[in-house]
Each structure stands twice: as structure tokens, then as C-alpha cells.
Amino acid sequence: xxxxxxxxxxxxxxxxxxxxxxxxxxxxxxxxxxxxxxxxxxxxxxxxxxxxxxxxxxxxxxxxxxxxxxxxxxxxxxxxxxxxxxxxxxxxxxxxxxxxxxxxxxxxxxxxxxxxxxxxxxxxxxxxxxxxxxxxxxxxxxxxxxxxxxxxxxxxxxxxxxxxxxxxxxxxxxxxxxxxxxxxxxxxxxxxxxxxxxxxxxxxxxxxxxxxxxxxxxxxxxxxxxxxxxxxxxxxxxxxxxxxxxxxxxxxxxxxxxxxxxxxxxxxxxxxxxxxxxxxxxxxxxxxxxxxxxxxxxxxxxxxxxxxxxxxxxxxxxxxxxxxxxx
Numbered sequence: 001x002x003x004x005x006x007x008x009x010x011x012x013x014x015x016x017x018x019x020x021x022x023x024x025x026x027x028x029x030x031x032x033x034x035x036x037x038x039x040x041x042x043x044x045x046x047x048x049x050x051x052x053x054x055x056x057x058x059x060x061x062x063x064x065x066x067x068x069x070x071x072x073x074x075x076x077x078x079x080x081x082x083x084x085x086x087x088x089x090x091x092x093x094x095x096x097x098x099x100x101x102x103x104x105x106x107x108x109x110x111x112x113x114x115x116x117x118x119x120x121x122x123x124x125x126x127x128x129x130x131x132x133x134x135x136x137x138x139x140x141x142x143x144x145x146x147x148x149x150x151x152x153x154x155x156x157x158x159x160x161x162x163x164x165x166x167x168x169x170x171x172x173x174x175x176x177x178x179x180x181x182x183x184x185x186x187x188x189x190x191x192x193x194x195x196x197x198x199x200x201x202x203x204x205x206x207x208x209x210x211x212x213x214x215x216x217x218x219x220x221x222x223x224x225x226x227x228x229x230x231x232x233x234x235x236x237x238x239x240x241x242x243x244x245x246x247x248x249x250x251x252x253x254x255x256x257x258x259x260x261x262x263x264x265x266x267x268x269x270x271x272x273x274x275x276x277x278x279x280x281x282x283x284x285x286x287x288x289x290x291x292x293x294x295x296x297x298x299x300x301x302x303x304x305x306x307x308x309x310x311x312x313x314x315x316x317x318x319x320x321x322x323x324x325x326x327x
Contacts, residue, residue: 027042027043027120027123027124028040028041028042028043028124028125029041029048036054036055036056036057036058036084037052037053037054037055037056038052038053038056039051039052039053041100042092042120042121042124042125043120043124044095044116044117044120044121045108045113045116045117045120046095046101046103046105046108046113047095047100047101047103048100048101049092049093049094049095049100049101049117049121050092050093050098050099050100051090051091051092051093051121051125052074052090052091052092053088053089053090053091053125054081054084054088054089054091055081055083055084055085055086055087055088055089056088057088058084058085058086058087058088059086059087060086060087060088060320060324061087061129061130061131061155061320061324062087062088062089062090062127062129062130062131063080063083063087063088063089063090063130063131063132063133063320064090064118064121064122064127064130064131064132064133065077065080065089065090065091065092065133065134065135065138066094066118066132066133066134066135066138066139066141066142067091067093067094067097067135067136067137067138067227068134068135068136068137068138068139068163069094069097069136069137069138069231069232069235069236069239069240070094070109070114070137070232070235070236070239070240070251071096071097071231071232071233071234071235071236071239072097072098072136072137072227072228072231072232073093073097073098073099073226073227073230073231074091074092074093074098074227075098075223075224075226075227075230076221076223076224076226076227076228076303076306077091077135077223077305078091078223079223079305079306079309079312079313080133080305080313080316082313083313083316083317083320086317086320086321087131087320090121090125090127092121094114094117095108095113095114095117096108096109096232096234096235097230097232097235098227098230098232102232104234106234106238109234109235109238109239109250110250111141111144111239111250111251111254114141115141115144115145115148115149118132118141118142118145119145119149119151122151122153127153128152128153129153129155130153130154130155131154131155131156131157131158131320131323132145132146132154132156132157132158133157133158133160133316134157134158134159134160134162135160135161135162135305136160136161136162136163136276136277136302137163137239137240137251138162139159139160139161139162139163139164140162140163140164140254140256142157142159142162143157143159143162143164143256143260143263144256146263146265147256147259147262147263154265155265155266155323155324156265156266156267156268156319156320156323157263157265157266157267157268158267158268158270158316158319158320159267159268159269159270159285160269160270160271160304160305160312161270161271161272161275161276161277161302161304162269162277162285163251163254163277164255164256164257164260164285165254165255165256165257166247166251166252166253166254166255167255168255168257168281169247169276169277169281170245170247172276172277172278172281173213173244173245173276174245175278176209176212176213176245176276176278177209177245180205180208180209184204184205184208184209185205187199187201187202187204187205188202188205188245188246190202191205191242191246192246197242197243197246202243206243206244209243209244209245210244212274212301213244213274213275213276213301213302214244214276214301214302214303215301215302215303215306215307216274216299216300216301216303216307217303217306217307221303221306223306224303224306237249238250239251244276257285257288260285260288260289261288261289261290263289263292266291266292266293266319266322266323266326267289267291267292267293268292268293268294268295268315268316268319269282269285269286269292269293269294269295270282270294270295270296270297270304270305270312270315270316271294271295271296271297271304272296272297272299272300272301272302272303272304272307272308273296273297273298273299273300273301274299274300274301275300275301275302275304276301276302277302279296282294282296293319295312295315297311297312
């Protein structure tokens with residue numbers, strides 16, 4: 001790729017995410033451009049985050065993608081680039097993750113700081129009108145951002161296997177765990193009682209659990225492995241805990257469920273049949289948001305966008321088109 005360093009004065013013209021964008025050139029640095037793909041950094045509280053815009057010259061309302069974890073990277077959501085034929089698709093690695101700055105400061109790993117970061121990225125890139133797609137923790141982040149800051153210009157929410165209530169999430173994982181052999185369940189109980197989450201028995205249990213409920217393809221997609229290899233474990237441990245079914249971090253009291261009825265934009269919930277965010281839970285959340293939609297992908301799990309990519313992209317594309325053309 002051709003590496004181009006752009007001056008602040010030329011930035012807004014070069015980025016061209018939307019025709020009515022008025023981003024803050026002083027807080028954005030473009031480091032690479034390849035056709036209508038742009039990469040660079042946005043200044044945020046505490047440092048900077050890396051972003052990538054695919055289809056920067058597309059005419060539709062941009063889609064801003066929030067990855068999960070906490071502590072993952074954007075990589076495993078790369079199939080969403082296929083939507084860039086109709087609109088800019090904007091990825092970024094949350095602060096402390098992937099290509100973004102990673103200072104060793106646990107005080108930065110909070111819900112409030114990450115909510116503020118969404119707004120900072122939008123402001124810097126001039127995303128005055130935007131669709132938000134959040135996967136897993138990113139779904140909870142997207143919902144919290146809309147509900148707590150009441151931002152203008154958010155056209156819709158797509159919440160894929162979202163973490164919207166920590167207690168309900170843990171309850172779903174406990175229900176899933178109950179279907180596994182007694183020995184595996186005992187290994188989990190012993191690990192939690194002793195605090196020894198590194199035992200071979202606990203790690204084997206976690207691997208079996210992930211193969212059924214996190215991603216059911218064999219082998220796992222390269223983009224998912226890439227994200228996991230770069231997982232910011234300190235962030236995951238502080239915010240969530242030692243595994244998907246054990247929450248000991250600051251998210252243990254996280255919930256937006258009692259505020260979902262306040263959402264006034266179109267909402268699409270998605271999940272897999274074997275998702276950590278169970279279909280029953282997604283049906284419940286849908287019931288709290290009048291007029292919202294739900295897509296459940298048969299045979300898929302938490303990574304349904306990787307297991308049923310064509311069907312997932314079709315559902316998202318149809319939803320976005322419907323929102324864009326609504327009166």
C-alpha cells in the first residue's frame with residue numbers, strides 16, 4: 001500500500017467519510033490510504049486509538065463498529081467490510097487494544113471512559129449521522145453510549161450477541177455449563193473456589209465451552225484467532241474476569257436492561273442458536289424495545305457473523321437499507 005502522511009489542512013478532504021462531515025482535523029492523523037480505505041489515529045482521553053475506514057467514498061450513512069471483549073480487537077469483525085459497497089464502514093480498536101495505545105493504567109479501563117471514547121471517535125471523524133453496530137461487549141457499549149449520553153445523529157443500533165446485563169449473561173452461561181459433563185462442571189467449581197484458573201482441568205473446560213458457544217467452526221477463522229492472539233488480557237480481567245462464565249470485574253454490576261425501553265431509534269438484535277447471549281434472552285430484550293427486530297441464526301453461536309456470514313450480512317444490509325429509506 002502507498003503510505004501517505006497528510007497534513008491537518010488536507011485531512012478533511014482526504015478522509016471524505018460523509019458529504020456533511022465536519023471532523024476535528026487537529027485530533028486525527030492519517031497514516032495509510034489505499035483506494036477508498038483509510039487508516040490512522042484519533043486522539044482520545046489518555047492517548048490515541050487506531051481506526052480503519054473501508055469504503056470512505058461510499059455515499060451511504062456510515063456504520064461504526066464496536067468490537068467486544070472487553071480487550072479484543074477489530075480483526076474478528078472484518079467480514080463487515082463487505083457492507084462498504086453501500087456505506088463507509090468504520091472500525092477502531094478501543095483504547096488499550098490491538099493497534100491503539102496501551103498505557104499500563106488500570107484507571108482507564110472503565111465503562112465511562114469507553115463510552116466517552118465512542119463520542120470522541122465520532123467527533124474526530126465527523127460521523128454526524130451514523131449507524132452503530134456492537135458485538136458482545138461492544139453491544140453493551142453501544143447501548144450505554146446512546147442511553148447515557150443521548151447523542152444526536154445515531155440512526156440505528158445493531159446489537160449482535162450483546163452483553164446488556166451482566167447478571168443475565170452469567171445466568172445464561174451457567175445454564176449452558178449445566179449441559180456439559182459433571183467432571184467439567186466440577187473443574188469450573190474448583191477453579192472458582194480456589195482462584196486457580198490456570199489448572200489444566202479448568203483450561204480444558206473453558207476450551208470445550210468456547211468450542212460450543214463462542215465459535216463452532218473448526219478450525220476457527222483466521223481473523224478470530226488474530227483477535228484472540230492480541231487480546232488485552234489485563235483489560236479483560238479487570239472489566240470481566242477469568243473466563244466467559246466467571247465475572248469478577250467491574251462489569252459484574254453492568255446493566256442497561258431496565259433502560260432499553262428508552263431507545264428511540266430502530267434496533268436489530270442478532271444471536272446464534274447456541275449463543276452466549278441466548279435466544280431466550282434476546283427475545284426478552286426485544287420485548288423491551290417496541291418495534292425492534294430479532295434475527296436468530298440456526299446452528300450458530302456467539303460468532304454467528306463468522307459462522308453464517310452470508311445470512312448475517314444480508315440481515316444487516318436489509319435492516320440498514322430499511323432504516324435509510326424510512327420517512
